[in-house]
Amino acid sequence: MAVNDAAWWSQRVAAEGSTASEGIRRQLGKPQLDPLTVLIREAAQNSCDAALPGDGDVDFNVQIRRLTGNRLANWTKFLLPEPAGSALGIEQALAGESRILTISDRGTTGLGGPLRADEPTRAGERADFVKFIRNVGERKGVDLGGGSYGFGKGILYNVSRCHIVVADSQCVFRGRLQRRLIGAAMGDGYEHGGVRFTGRHWLGVQDGDIAQALIGEEAEKLADQLGLPKFAQGQTGTTVAIVDADLGVTRTKSTEKPRTPEDAAEYLASTILWNLWPRMIEGAHNRLRCSVKFEGFAVDIPAPESTIELKPFVDAYRKLSRPNEYEVPVRKKAPTEVGRFAKVESMAPLKPHALLSKAAPFEGGARHCARMRQADLVVNYVQGEPHPDEAIQYAGVFRSSVDADGYFADAEPPTHDDWVTNGLHGVALGVVQLAARFVRTNMTVAPPEIDSSAQHDAALAPLAGRLSGLVSGTKGDGAELRRGGAGRRSRHGGSGRSSANPKIIEGPALRQESGQAVIVAKVQFPTWPTKKSVVANPVVVIEGGVEPPGVLEPPTVLRWECTETGEVRSGSRVALLRNDKRIWEVTVLPPGDAVIRLGVTVESDD
Structure with missing residues (x-):
C-alpha cells in the first residue's frame, strides 16, 4: 500500500464512560527522573519481559534521526491529515526540525496475539499487541517480569511533542511469521461535530468500526518507506518510533539549554548503564546488548x-x-x-x-x-x-x-x-x-581499627574497584612496610626490630599525572650504619593471592623522590648512604584493572 492509504480512527466517548487519553498520559505523575530515563526504563522493561524463551541475548537499540528529504515526505503523507478537531499539531511538528526517536528490540517475541481487544486469546497465547496498543491497566501476565499494569507506556506518548508513536513488530502468530505496523496517538479529549472524543487515535486500515494494523507485505513496505529498522530473515521483535521527540534539556548549576541529538544520545547511553547494568553484564540471563546512535553516529557504551x-x-x-x-x-x-x-x-x-x-x-x-x-x-x-x-x-x-x-x-x-x-x-x-x-x-561503614604495632595492609590501586585481602608483602633482610607510627612497642620485650624497617607515613593515594592515574606513598627509612639499597616490589593482587607473573600487565615503579631535596631517582631502586635524607615518595603506575600490593626489599651494598 502507499503511505497515504492509512487513515486515522478516533475513539468516541462511550455512553457508559471511557478513560480519557490525558488521564493515561498522566498516570506517571511528575516523576523526579528525567523523561528520557523513564523512557529507557519502561522500554527496556518491555523488551526484557518479551525475551524469547531460553538464554539468548536481546538486542536493545536506540536511534535519533532528523527527518529530511524523501523520509520526511513519506512520514508527512503517512501522518496527515490529522484527525479533525484533535489539535494533535502534526503539521507543525513536521514543519520544524522534527526528529524520530526509535527504540527497537530483537530476540524478543514481538507484539503477538490477537489484533482486536474483543478477540479472546487461545491457550498459551499472550495478548501483547492488544496490551501495548489498545488496553491500559491490564496485567502483563509475565512471571517475575518488570512491568505490572502497563501504565508506564504513557511515557512513550509524553516524549512525543504531538503524542504519537508508531509500532512496527514482527511476531509468530498462530504458527506463522507476521509483520504488523500501526500508529497510535494519545492527545487531549475534545468535542467535534457535536461528538465527544477521548483523545485516543489509531492510524491504520479500516476494519469495521476500528483502525487495524497493516500486516504482512504492506506493513513491511511501509516500514521501509518510513526508514524503520529492518528485521533479519525470520527475526522477531518490535520497533517503536516516537514522532517529533522532545530530547529534553541539559542543566548545569546556572544554565539550562535544549539537548542536541549528540547530548541526548550520550545521556541515553549513560542512563542505560545506570539502570540496565544487571542485564548487560557477562553471564546475565537474556543479556541486553545495547546501542545508541544519533544521525548514524554510535555512542561507545563500555561494559x-x-x-x-x-x-x-x-x-x-x-x-x-x-x-x-x-x-x-x-x-x-x-x-x-x-x-x-x-x-x-x-x-x-x-x-x-x-x-x-x-x-x-x-x-x-x-x-x-x-x-x-x-x-x-x-x-x-x-x-x-x-x-x-x-x-x-x-x-x-x-x-x-x-x-x-x-x-x-x-x-x-x-x-x-x-x-x-x-x-x-x-x-x-x-x-x-x-x-x-x-x-x-x-549501608554503613564501621571506622577502621588502628593498631600501630600491627602489620599494615597496603593495597594501593584498585582502578576498577577490585579490592581483595590487604596484607603487605616483605622480603630481603626482614624489612616490613608499615604505616603511621609503627615502631618499637617497648624498650624491653616485644618487637624491637621494626626500628630498622621502612614504614609508610603518608598514603597510599591516587594521583593524576599527565592524564594517567598513579599511586604514591611516602616512606620513611631508618638511619642504617651502612649503605643500603631499597627496591620497591609492587605486585598485582587477586582474590585469594597474588597474580602469577605473565598473566596481567605488571605494575611499574616510576621513581623515588626525596621530599626534602626534590632529588629524583628513576626506577624501582633507591640507594641510601648514612647521611642521605630519610623520607622519600615512591610513585607506581598500575595496570588498568588491578589492586596493587607494595613490598620492599632492603639490600646491603657492602
Missing part, C-alpha cells in the same frame, strides 16, 4: 564491569549467587527469604566518568545500594552513610526473592522507581518495610 563507578555494584550483585557471600533479612513467617543483600568496597573514582556522569543518580563515589527485583532492572539507588575515607566508595545490591517478588511489584509506582508502602497491608507491608530497614541498617 559496566569495566568502569570504576559500576564495578563494585556488579561485584556485589555477583555475590548474591555465591553461598556465604550474601546476607538475608531475618523473617520467621513466609516468605522467610524476602531478598538477598551484598556489599563491596573499592577505591572511589578520581574524577567523573565522561559518559556515566551524564545521567549519574548521585555525585561522587558510591555509598549506595542498588535495589532491584527478579527482573534484574534497577529500581533505585538508596544512599548510605559516607565512608570515613573519601578515597573509598562502597556499593550494595538488594534483590528481592522469587517468593517475595510480587510484594515488591505491588509497592512500585507506574515509573517503577521506588518501593512505596502507602496502600500496602499485611504480608506485603511487612516484607517491604523489612527490606527497607535491612538495607538502611547495612
